Amino acid sequence: xxxxxxxxxxxxxxALNDKIRQLRDRWECNVSTxxxxxxxxxxxxxxxxxxxxxxxxxxxxxLCDKTRANLENPPQHAxxxxxxxxxxxxxxxxxxxxxxxxxxxxxxxxxLAAPPVINxxxxxxxxxxxHPAPAPDPAVPGPTINPSxxxxxxxx
Numbered sequence: 001x002x003x004x005x006x007x008x009x010x011x012x013x014x015a016l017n018d019k020i021r022q023l024r025d026r027w028e029c030n031v032s033t034x035x036x037x038x039x040x041x042x043x044x045x046x047x048x049x050x051x052x053x054x055x056x057x058x059x060x061x062x063l064c065d066k067t068r069a070n071l072e073n074p075p076q077h078a079x080x081x082x083x084x085x086x087x088x089x090x091x092x093x094x095x096x097x098x099x100x101x102x103x104x105x106x107x108x109x110x111x112l113a114a115p116p117v118i119n120x121x122x123x124x125x126x127x128x129x130x131h132p133a134p135a136p137d138p139a140v141p142g143p144t145i146n147p148s149x150x151x152x153x154x155x156x
Contacts, residue, residue: 019059023050026071040074054079 009017027050029039036049050058061068061075069075 015063016056016059019062020055022071023055023058023062040080048080 024038027038027040029036029041029049031039031047034047034049036051038050038055040048040050042048057077057079058069058074061077062070074080
C-alpha cells in the first residue's frame with residue numbers, strides 16, 4: 001500500500017499529520033530494552049509506549065485545544081492513565097484538589113482520631129431477674145382509735 005499524495009489528503013488531516021510527525025520526532029524512544037519506537041517518559045512516572053492510536057489521540061487533542069495538550073503534555077484521556085498522577089494533576093485543578101484531599105486524609109493519624117462513642121439505653125428493670133424481690137414490710141400495728149374519743153359524736 002502506498003502513501004496518498006499530498007493533494008489527496010484533506011486539509012484537516014494535513015494539520016493532524018503534522019502534529020503526529022512532531023510527536024513522533026519528539027518522543028522517539030532511545031531505551032534499548034523497550035519494544036516501542038515511540039514512548040512518553042514524564043519526569044515523574046513510568047515509561048509509556050506510544051501506539052499509533054495513542055499518538056493520533058494526542059495529536060487530535062493538541063489540535064482542538066493547545067492548553068490541554070501540547071508537544072510536552074499529553075491530553076487527559078483514558079489511554080494515558082498509566083502516567084503518574086502527579087503529572088496529570090499538574091494540569092487539572094480538580095484532580096489536584098482531589099489528590100490533596102486524599103493526602104490530608106492519610107496524614108491524619110489514628111492517635112488523633114477520636115474513638116467512636118456508643119450509647120446503649122437499657123430499661124430500668126432489666127436486671128430485676130437477677131435480684132430477688134424485697135420482702136414485704138412486716139405489718140406494724142398502727143394506733144388504735146378509741147370509739148369514745150372520736151371526733152364524730154357517737155349519737156349521729
